[in-house]
Amino acid sequence: MTLKQGGTKGFKRTATLLTDRIRRAGETRGFAVSRVLTGWPEIVGDDIAAIARPVNVSYGRGGFGATLTVLTTGAQAPMLEMQKEQLRAKVNAVYGYNAISRIRITQTAPTGFAEGQAQFEMRPKPHAENPADPAVEQSARDAAKSVENENLRSALELLGKNVLSKAKR
DSSP states (O other), X not given: OOOOTTOOTTXXXXXXXXHHHHHHHHHHTTOOHHHHHHTHHHHHOHHHHTTEEEEEEEEOTTOOSEEEEEEEXXXXXXXXXXXXXXXXXXXXXXXXXXXXXXXXXXXXXXXXXXXXXXXXXXXXXXXXXXXXXXXXXXXXXXXXXXXXXXXXXXXXXXXXXXXXXXXXX
């Protein structure tokens, strides 16, 4: 019996069959990988987000606990290595359970050298907005004046001011 080159005769590795099921099981428990990727600065703080970024979340063979791979530069790797447990605790605090059991620090991307040439920069702080047009502010105030709750009224005024000033731009 001969197999075609690269063929498996209909057989698949067990890992490829279980990967989607493990991912779905993790997501039902509140663990979605995208949450780590999109909310990284809020999860770990601006100081760590400036020197590292998450690149991969992989599940172990038994499916218990995941490994978070974090990319950093060579100079920052020892500093990040000392903070691994605090980093793991911060990520797990978001999920409410030990979703991440290990953190692996890498100085290159796991997929190749081209992706490993990442630049880590602080996210720009929101800059002070230009003073709004007095007519826009008055229009937003008029639209929200019938609301009795002070907090809700001020939130609606701010929303109205943002919407009206964007429409002018």
